[in-house]
Structures are given as C-alpha cells and as structure tokens.
Amino acid sequence: MTHTIRTDLPASTVDPFSDDVLEDPSGFHAALRDAGPVVYLSAHGVYAMARHEQVHAALRDWQGFQSGAGVGLSNFRHEKPWRPPSLLLEADPPGHDAPRRVLSGLLDLRALRRLREGWRDVAEQLVDTVLAAGTEFDAVPALAEAFPLRVFPDAVGIPAAGRENLLPYGSHLFNVFGPANERVAEGAERAPALQAWVTAQCQRDQLAEGGFGAQIWAAADRGEITPEQAPLVVRSLLSAGVDTTVQGIAAALHAFATHPRQWQRLREQPGLARIAFDEAVRWASPVQTFFRTATADVRIGDVVIPDGEKILMFLGAANRDPRRWSDPDVFDLSRDPSGHVGFGFGLHQCVGQHVARLEAECLLTALAARVRTIEIAGPTRRRLNNTMRAWGALPMRVTTA
Numbered sequence: 120m121t122h123t124i125r126t127d128l129p130a131s132t133v134d135p136f137s138d139d140v141l142e143d144p145s146g147f148h149a150a151l152r153d154a155g156p157v158v159y160l161s162a163h164g165v166y167a168m169a170r171h172e173q174v175h176a177a178l179r180d181w182q183g184f185q186s187g188a189g190v191g192l193s194n195f196r197h198e199k200p201w202r203p204p205s206l207l208l209e210a211d212p213p214g215h216d217a218p219r220r221v222l223s224g225l226l227d228l229r230a231l232r233r234l235r236e237g238w239r240d241v242a243e244q245l246v247d248t249v250l251a252a253g254t255e256f257d258a259v260p261a262l263a264e265a266f267p268l269r270v271f272p273d274a275v276g277i278p279a280a281g282r283e284n285l286l287p288y289g290s291h292l293f294n295v296f297g298p299a300n301e302r303v304a305e306g307a308e309r310a311p312a313l314q315a316w317v318t319a320q321c322q323r324d325q326l327a328e329g330g331f332g333a334q335i336w337a338a339a340d341r342g343e344i345t346p347e348q349a350p351l352v353v354r355s356l357l358s359a360g361v362d363t364t365v366q367g368i369a370a371a372l373h374a375f376a377t378h379p380r381q382w383q384r385l386r387e388q389p390g391l392a393r394i395a396f397d398e399a400v401r402w403a404s405p406v407q408t409f410f411r412t413a414t415a416d417v418r419i420g421d422v423v424i425p426d427g428e429k430i431l432m433f434l435g436a437a438n439r440d441p442r443r444w445s446d447p448d449v450f451d452l453s454r455d456p457s458g459h460v461g462f463g464f465g466l467h468q469c470v471g472q473h474v475a476r477l478e479a480e481c482l483l484t485a486l487a488a489r490v491r492t493i494e495i496a497g498p499t500r501r502r503l504n505n506t507m508r509a510w511g512a513l514p515m516r517v518t519t520a
C-alpha cells in the first residue's frame with residue numbers, strides 16, 4: 120500500500136520498532152508527546168498518539184477507531200491475517216460482544232475467589248524453594264516465569280505436556296503486531312508448529328473439567344457462543360494471558376529492586392500488593408503499543424486522520440505523560456495509578472486483568488513476608504519484542520527476613 124506523505128502535521132522519521140527504541144523508548148516517547156497530540160510516523164506510514172488524553176479518548180472511541188482491521192500494523196482490510204483473528208482483541212461489536220461476555224463472566228473478581236487460596240500456597244512454596252537454593256537468582260525464570268507458568272495453564276486446564284511452547288508462542292504473537300522485521304523473521308520458522316500446538320490445546324477433549332477452557336465449551340453448549348467460536352476463545356487465554364503476566368510480574372520485581380523504600384512500604388503494608396502491581400503496570404507498561412484503524416475521516420484537534428489509516432497507540436508513553444501524572448518516572452506506592460492504560464481502556468480493556476492482579480498479589484505477598492531487601496545483582500538484559508517491554512534476565516540478590 121502507498122501512503123500520502125503528510126507534511127501538515129508533526130512527523131517523526133524514527134522507527135518505533137528499532138532495537139534502539141525498544142531498548143530504551145523514554146526519549147522517543149517524550150519527543151512524540153511533545154511533538155503534538157497526533158504525529159505522523161513516516162517509517163511505517165502510520166499515525167501515532169502518545170499523550171494520555173488522546174490515547175485514553177481513542178481507546179474509548181471504538182466506533183471511530185476500530186480493532187476489527189487488526190491491532191497490529193497489518194491492515195486486515197488489505198492483508199490476510201497470519202492466523203484466524205482473535206474473536207475479542209481483533210473484533211468489533213456486535214461480533215466482539217458474546218465472546219467478551221463469556222470471558223468477563225469467567226474471569227471476574229468473584230469467579231476468581233476459588234483460585235486464591237491454591238495460588239497463594241503455590242506462591243509460598245515457590246518462594247521457599249527459590250530461597251532455599253540461594254539468595255542470588257535470575258528473577259525472570261525463577262519467579263516471573265515460574266509462577267504464572269505453573270498456575271495459569273492449570274487454571275485453563277490444558278495438559279502438562281508442551282507448556283514450554285506458551286512463551287515462544289506469545290513472544291512471536293506480540294512481535295507480529297509490529298512490522299515484518301528481523302524479530303518476526305526469527306520466530307517465523309517455529310510459528311506454524313507453535314500455532315498448531317496451541318490450536319490443539321483449545322479442543323474440548325484436551326481441557327480438564329472445571330478449568331476456564333472447559334467452562335468456555337460449556338458456554339457454547341448453552342448457546343452463548345457457537346461451537347466454532349469456543350476454541351478461539353480458549354486461544355485468547357493462551358495467547359494473551361501468559362507472556363503479559365510474566366512481564367508484568369518481572370516489571371514489578373524490577374521496580375522494587377530499584378526502589379528499595381517502596382519495598383519496605385510493601386513489607387509494612389502487604390495489603391498494598393495489588394496497587395503496587397497496577398503502579399508497576401503503569402510505570403513499565405509490559406504491553407507498550409497497539410494499533411487501531413480509523414473507520415472514517417477522524418478529526419483530532421487540527422488533524423484529520425483519513426478513513427482506513429492505522430494509528431499506533433503508545434500506551435507506555437501515555438502512562439508516563441507528565442500532562443497526566445506527577446513525577447511519572449517514579450514508581451510510587453502512594454500514587455493512585457487508576458486511569459493508566461497499561462491494561463487498555465474501554466471496550467477492549469483487558470478482560471484478564473483480575474487474573475494478572477491475583478497472580479501478582481499472591482507472589483508479591485509471599486515474597487514480602489520472606490524477603491527483607493531486594494536489589495539488582497548484575498547486568499540486566501532486555502528481551503526485545505515489537506509490542507512487549509520484556510525482561511530477558513534480572514539478576515537479583517535478596518536478604519531474607
């Protein structure tokens with residue numbers, strides 16, 4: 120597709136998906152926010168919003184900014200999606216509504232209560248095991264990956280074999296929302312096998328009784344969704360529910376290791392664990408960006424975004440916008456982080472956010488009861504991804520309580 124070069128609005132030639140930006144996006148985000156409410160990104164021929172006010176408003180305006188043409192750079196009006204699109208993330212009303220209702224019911228706070236005690240026990244055992252092995256460890260595999268990978272696939276009800284495919288699948292999926300760069304090329308070879316494995320886990324006969332997966336099929340039996348939709352709704356959990364939470368927890372651990380006074384506050388008031396996790400999601404924005412597509416010529420201030428054009432929403436930049444937050448770069452448990460867009464906002468706001476919060480709360484509470492201090496013990500490493508702000512390694516040193 121060819122794009123008209125816009126000269127009548129602020130523009131940036133920087134590629135948001137380049138290694139340099141992904142390694143540390145803060146300078147680029149500030150420049151985008153300062154350039155204006157809407158900026159043209161000539162590297163990909165798309166529009167961008169980085170200020171909280173516009174990102175928040177556009178996320179609410181699902182009629183003006185649709186998801187059904189894809190929430191990645193690829194425009195489903197012109198290009199075939201690499202896999203059957205998500206019935207939630209990549210859908211608009213009315214099709215979006217029935218699958219969303221099913222998942223909202225399964226994943227609301229009340230429905231999750233039955234999982235709390237078991238997850239708390241698993242978190243306590245995991246932290247005890249890690250600490251028994253030593254007080255220096257890489258927090259990414261030891262805690263951030265180990266905990267969600269243990270509790271979440273069990274809650275969905277998939278078999279134990281093959282779970283090591285979940286993270287590489289998520290990683291590729293989140294890369295594919297960006298341009299077809301080297302990160303996508305690296306994952307392309309394994310992608311068909313990973314996709315086939317995920318698809319197989321979504322079938323009724325694979326899913327344990329009582330789990331989220333079986334409950335989705337039960338909703339199909341009740342006629343709330345069709346039997347054809349059921350496996351794709353299960354797939355949404357396996358696609359959107361693993362990598363995101365792993366990186367949300369990694370972000371929280373990194374935040375505490377670099378803000379020791381906040382760790383002391385959490386130890387004094389473990390009830391702050393939930394708010395601490397939301398503040399970490401605001402501060403780090405594990406999901407950095409998603410696209411929308413204009414459904415008509417949409418005016419934002421002086422700028423008209425033409426029908427069919429892609430707009431990149433910088434959730435991470437909005438969550439650190441000084442126009443909305445005081446001292447946005449500081450991780451602070453006394454802040455009210457509500458209104459952050461790290462879980463999105465409006466119609467597509469993360470349907471699994473209570474799951475992520477419960478996982479984080481269980482793990483942070485177990486750690487706070489056992490660990491007096493927590494600090495970075497060596498060089499940290501990012502795992503660059505076109506959509507996720509991810510950690511590859513977080514060496515940590517702790518002292519026990």
Ligand code: HEM
Binds near residue numbers: 209404475
């Ligand atoms: C810290 C962890 C998580 C983060 C940061 C996160 C982030 C997000 C964001 C930003 C969106 C909005 C996408 C958009 O507006 O286009 C979203 C949607 C979604 N999330 Fe999450 N998520 C997390 C955990 C989870 C979990 C644990 C699940 C599953 C249990 C999940 C399932 C979904 C689904 C299915 C959608 C699509 C909802 C819709 O379109 O109606 N997410 N998430």
